[in-house]
Amino acid sequence: MDNDVITAVVIDDHEVVPVGIRVWCVEAKPPIRIVDHGTKISAAWTGPGAQADVVILDLGLQHGRQAFNELRRLNESHRHVVVFTQDASSKTAIKCIDLGALAYVTKTEGPRHLVAAIRAAAQGLSYTPPSLSGAIAADDDPNRPQLPRREIDALRAWCGSRSKSMAARSLGISVRTLGTYIERARVRYASAGRPAPTQAALMARAIEDGLMSIEDLSANTSELDTKRTDAPDKPA
Amino acid sequence: MSKPSTSGSLERTTRQLLRGLRLAVLAIAATVLLIPLSFIRHLQVYQPLWPQLLAYGTLMAVVAAEAVLVVRHRSWPVIRWAALAAVFGAALLSRAFLPAGATVSAADWIFGALGWTAAILLLDRSLWYLVAFLALHEACTVVKVLVTGPATSDVLLNLAAGSLGTIGYPLASGIAALALRRVAVAADRASQEAEQARTANAVEAEVHAHRQRRFADLYESAGPLLQALAERTIDLEATDAQHRCAVEAARMRRLFAETDTAADPLVHELTQSADVAGRKGVVVDLEARGTWPEMPVPIRRALTEPIVKAMSTAISEARITVVGTPGVVSVNVVADCAPVDIAEGGSAVRVISLSEDGFTWVEAQWTTT
Numbered sequence: 001m002d003n004d005v006i007t008a009v010v011i012d013d014h015e016v017v018p019v020g021i022r023v024w025c026v027e028a029k030p031p032i033r034i035v036d037h038g039t040k041i042s043a044a045w046t047g048p049g050a051q052a053d054v055v056i057l058d059l060g061l062q063h064g065r066q067a068f069n070e071l072r073r074l075n076e077s078h079r080h081v082v083v084f085t086q087d088a089s090s091k092t093a094i095k096c097i098d099l100g101a102l103a104y105v106t107k108t109e110g111p112r113h114l115v116a117a118i119r120a121a122a123q124g125l126s127y128t129p130p131s132l133s134g135a136i137a138a139d140d141d142p143n144r145p146q147l148p149r150r151e152i153d154a155l156r157a158w159c160g161s162r163s164k165s166m167a168a169r170s171l172g173i174s175v176r177t178l179g180t181y182i183e184r185a186r187v188r189y190a191s192a193g194r195p196a197p198t199q200a201a202l203m204a205r206a207i208e209d210g211l212m213s214i215e216d217l218s219a220n221t222s223e224l225d226t227k228r229t230d231a232p233d234k235p236a
Numbered sequence: 237m238s239k240p241s242t243s244g245s246l247e248r249t250t251r252q253l254l255r256g257l258r259l260a261v262l263a264i265a266a267t268v269l270l271i272p273l274s275f276i277r278h279l280q281v282y283q284p285l286w287p288q289l290l291a292y293g294t295l296m297a298v299v300a301a302e303a304v305l306v307v308r309h310r311s312w313p314v315i316r317w318a319a320l321a322a323v324f325g326a327a328l329l330s331r332a333f334l335p336a337g338a339t340v341s342a343a344d345w346i347f348g349a350l351g352w353t354a355a356i357l358l359l360d361r362s363l364w365y366l367v368a369f370l371a372l373h374e375a376c377t378v379v380k381v382l383v384t385g386p387a388t389s390d391v392l393l394n395l396a397a398g399s400l401g402t403i404g405y406p407l408a409s410g411i412a413a414l415a416l417r418r419v420a421v422a423a424d425r426a427s428q429e430a431e432q433a434r435t436a437n438a439v440e441a442e443v444h445a446h447r448q449r450r451f452a453d454l455y456e457s458a459g460p461l462l463q464a465l466a467e468r469t470i471d472l473e474a475t476d477a478q479h480r481c482a483v484e485a486a487r488m489r490r491l492f493a494e495t496d497t498a499a500d501p502l503v504h505e506l507t508q509s510a511d512v513a514g515r516k517g518v519v520v521d522l523e524a525r526g527t528w529p530e531m532p533v534p535i536r537r538a539l540t541e542p543i544v545k546a547m548s549t550a551i552s553e554a555r556i557t558v559v560g561t562p563g564v565v566s567v568n569v570v571a572d573c574a575p576v577d578i579a580e581g582g583s584a585v586r587v588i589s590l591s592e593d594g595f596t597w598v599e600a601q602w603t604t605t
Contacts, residue, residue: 140562
């Protein structure tokens with residue numbers, strides 16, 4: 001078996017969903033291998049699923065109860081979780097990244113964003129699809145991290161447009177800079193809540209890569225300097 | 237159905253109606269006190285004199301305060317209850333120092349004056365307060381006569397005759413006030429209803445004018461098209477004609493939606509436009525994030541117009557997003573549609589249109605601050 005192939009386990013209460021995801025993953029280049037699926041969270045803890053690089057978790061697991069506790073426990077065990085859900089509400093999306101999900105993809109966003117999210121998550125990186133981007137940009141919670149204007153603009157443009165290149169063109173910046181702004185906003189969110197293990201890893205990574213400094217994270221309310229906009233972007 | 241009147245307007249109406257009665261009661265109380273024939277005639281009877289002067293001063297103070305309040309069109313503040321206690325105390329004091337047997341005699345000046353002073357203080361309150369006060373005063377008088385005075389037939393006759401005046405007249409003024417208060421409630425309700433009718437008429441006129449203006453706008457664009465359709469001078473096979481029809485259909489839907497009082501008019505209008513596209517077989521996804529302030533109709537139109545245009549040429553899919561962030565409302569559509577030429581949406585709304593891989597993204601952005 002090829003050790004480089006990304007493996008994932010799907011937890012979803014609709015039998016048809018893992019079938020669809022499996023097709024998307026097989027068609028992805030390079031392919032992603034779905035090692036197991038189940039309607040209960042146990043599939044992520046036992047059997048082949050326990051070793052999967054990424055857990056694809058449907059939130060509406062058990063009879064209307066949302067799987068926040070399951071998400072928290074996975075994160076506490078340093079599992080990389082992509083939430084894949086029908087629930088498009090901004091509140092739920094923010095809550096999930098607060099609990100340590102590396103990505104929040106709505107089911108209407110389709111294979112393009114889900115596959116990108118799985119790839120990022122396999123490396124412990126976050127991925128911000130358009131819906132989540134809009135949810136963060138429009139978050140009006142009084143306790144939200146203060147985002148600089150250009151990060152909000154980047155999130156909003158990415159949410160409304162079709163591609164990062166379009167969004168970047170509309171703002172007159174490079175795709176890489178746009179990615180940096182989005183990534184920074186995500187890291188700010190990761191540092192604002194109780195830093196969960198995956199979030200702490202995200203922050204450490206952002207600092208290591210020169211994306212942000214510790215001062216940036218602590219001075220959440222101040223406008224950041226623009227010097228580091230050419231810092232290496234994450235493969236978002 | 238009429239709205240329950242606000243306590244403010246009822247209070248105002250009541251005050252206006254009670255004003256005449258209030259003046260009358262003040263005049264009577266002042267006359268009773270200021271022409272103190274019995275008081276002056278019996279000065280030598282009062283031993284000592286100070287309790288009478290103190291009691292007289294207390295009642296005069298209430299009358300003077302009422303005069304000031306009437307001039308200023310004000311009602312009694314909470315101090316009324318302290319004033320009421322003070323005048324009752326004055327009565328007890330005056331009675332206590334009257335010579336034996338003088339109660340209800342001509343020397344008992346406060347017997348006639350107290351009721352009117354109480355009426356001043358209680359005229360705009362429930363009648364029961366005045367009834368209770370007068371009853372208490374009468375009870376004290378009767379007890380005083382029975383305990384200290386010689387309960388001769390003359391004295392009892394004086395008591396009965398005096399009581400008619402001391403209870404009857406102030407009570408009559410209280411009953412008149414009650415009747416006036418009831419009239420005030422009815423008058424206030426009537427005036428409220430009239431006010432509501434006037435407001436409803438004004439609103440209806442404004443809505444009508446607004447509707448006329450909107451339809452005038454519609455006729456300008458849809459009119460020629462409808463005429464061309466009727467005269468069959470338009471080629472319905474032509475893509476351009478189909479496009480024009482689609483745009484006008486969406487525009488009409490949007491105008492009809494404007495009359496709705498949907499919770500969020502912006503999203504509601506976009507939904508309506510999305511419906512039109514949906515009926516053409518376009519899969520439309522609409523997503524709204526965040527909040528935005530209420531906006532003037534021209535701004536809302538400038539925001540939705542580019543989206544409507546883009547949707548009208550969408551072939552199979554469209555994704556509409558509305559994002560409200562502090563100070564900015566952004567309305568977007570990404571669709572497999574023809575590039576949209578950007579008419580300037582007005583200085584407040586900025587429109588951009590970018591195309592890539594057969595998809596066009598149109599954004600209309602309004603900076604609210």
